[in-house]
Amino acid sequence: MFQHLTQCRVLGSLSYSWRRRESLLITKRGRQMGILVENVSKNFGAFRALDHVNLEIKSGSLVALLGPSGSGKSTLLRVMGGLEVPDTGTVWLGGKDATYQPVQERNMGFVFQNYALFPHMPLYQNVDFGIKIYEEMHGISDPEQRWKRAYSLLRLIEMEHLSDRYPGQISGGQKQRVALARALAVEPRVLLLDEPFGALDPNIRKDLRGWLRTLHEKVPVTTVFVTHDQQEAMEVANEIVIFNEGRIEQVGTPKDVYDNPATPFVKQFIGSTNRVKQTPGSEIENIPDTFLRPHEVKVLGIEPPNQSGYQRSRITDICFGGSFIKMKCQILDTGHDIRIVVSRAKYRTLQAEQSKLEYLWIDTTQEKSVERIYSI
Numbered sequence: 001m002f003q004h005l006t007q008c009r010v011l012g013s014l015s016y017s018w019r020r021r022e023s024l025l026i027t028k029r030g031r032q033m034g035i036l037v038e039n040v041s042k043n044f045g046a047f048r049a050l051d052h053v054n055l056e057i058k059s060g061s062l063v064a065l066l067g068p069s070g071s072g073k074s075t076l077l078r079v080m081g082g083l084e085v086p087d088t089g090t091v092w093l094g095g096k097d098a099t100y101q102p103v104q105e106r107n108m109g110f111v112f113q114n115y116a117l118f119p120h121m122p123l124y125q126n127v128d129f130g131i132k133i134y135e136e137m138h139g140i141s142d143p144e145q146r147w148k149r150a151y152s153l154l155r156l157i158e159m160e161h162l163s164d165r166y167p168g169q170i171s172g173g174q175k176q177r178v179a180l181a182r183a184l185a186v187e188p189r190v191l192l193l194d195e196p197f198g199a200l201d202p203n204i205r206k207d208l209r210g211w212l213r214t215l216h217e218k219v220p221v222t223t224v225f226v227t228h229d230q231q232e233a234m235e236v237a238n239e240i241v242i243f244n245e246g247r248i249e250q251v252g253t254p255k256d257v258y259d260n261p262a263t264p265f266v267k268q269f270i271g272s273t274n275r276v277k278q279t280p281g282s283e284i285e286n287i288p289d290t291f292l293r294p295h296e297v298k299v300l301g302i303e304p305p306n307q308s309g310y311q312r313s314r315i316t317d318i319c320f321g322g323s324f325i326k327m328k329c330q331i332l333d334t335g336h337d338i339r340i341v342v343s344r345a346k347y348r349t350l351q352a353e354q355s356k357l358e359y360l361w362i363d364t365t366q367e368k369s370v371e372r373i374y375s376i
């Protein structure tokens with residue numbers, strides 16, 4: 001086999017098509033498909049896992065389904081993939097009603113948390129296995145083209161030099177890359193990934209985030225992935241769908257959901273948030289609670305202000321975060337804890353005012369803008 005791969009390399013033609021002399025993998029012209037989920041509900045016994053879900057996933061997009069455990073993300077992914085049938089509602093794939101279409105006819109690639117590679121097969125055979133499925137589905141058999149394609153897929157995931165290794169001889173992150181290559185082998189029109197990096201340690205997960213984005217740029221197949229890690233969703237996806245208790249709370253770009261959360265749930269779920277009780281006399285005292293990001297808290301400084309609206313607070317914790325400093329404070333009047341983030345420049349200014357920082361004057365009213373992080 002290795003010899004054969006070497007031969008492919010000598011042939012130097014990685015833009016081989018497989019049948020049509022054009023490669024989905026290399027040309028960027030993926031056969032993509034959009035997904036429309038219309039009014040889908042799904043119950044497991046008395047439990048409602050999906051509750052009238054409506055969602056449009058545009059062709060070629062990279063979308064994260066994000067939410068707490070048990071909120072219905074995987075169930076929706078499985079409904080889109082044909083692994084579950086909804087109780088009510090319709091799933092449209094590429095404009096066609098696919099609600100009851102068998103999974104094998106949907107032309108989708110799946111990757112789950114556990115690598116699911118065959119341990120007794122070297123990597124090229126694992127990838128080749130995916131291609132064989134494609135051949136069987138399309139009634140073709142072309143072993144030579146198959147090897148070439150397996151090699152081009154391994155090259156795409158930058159692992160062609162490890163093609164002879166067995167799954168037990170590579171790392172967890174590499175296994176997931178092979179699982180993705182195998183999923184791509186069937187020329188899917190949609191990739192469905194369920195917590196693809198969930199079993200990996202945090203550093204490897206971080207590396208794979210960038211890697212997945214790059215892969216999607218090279219092979220822009222419509223990709224939907226489930227995650228409960230908001231940082232992962234923010235860094236990888238073009239669009240995030242936020243779930244809560246079987247319903248969609250918001251759909252938007254990472255910036256949208258962070259800067260303009262549509263519901264209190266999203267505001268609390270995405271990023272770090274303070275729940276602030278407004279004190280009597282505040283301009284918004286008729287609102288019982290407001291939500292404020294740590295970077296939205298306005299930090300005046302050590303000295304008492306000469307205007308109203310500021311609250312004195314005691315610093316209870318200071319944490320170095322690299323380019324920024326996180327602080328925990330307790331508002332003296334109300335006893336409420338509040339988290340604050342300031343830039344290092346602002347922190348240096350505060351330290352210049354007083355070397356041992358103990359108290360700060362802060363403003364926790366809701367009038368804020370995201371740019372404030374740059375101004376403090």
Ligand SMILES: Nc1ncnc2c1ncn2[C@@H]1O[C@H](COP(=O)(O)OP(=O)(O)OP(=O)(O)O)[C@@H](O)[C@H]1O
Pocket residue numbers: 044047049067068069070071072073074075076226228
């Ligand atoms: N086959 C099943 N039978 C019974 N209950 C199920 C089944 N599949 C899912 N559920 C339940 O439906 C709810 C939603 O499950 P789902 O797997 O979609 O959640 P999730 O948001 O993906 O959570 P997680 O991040 O923990 O995987 C959960 O309470 C789960 O226990």
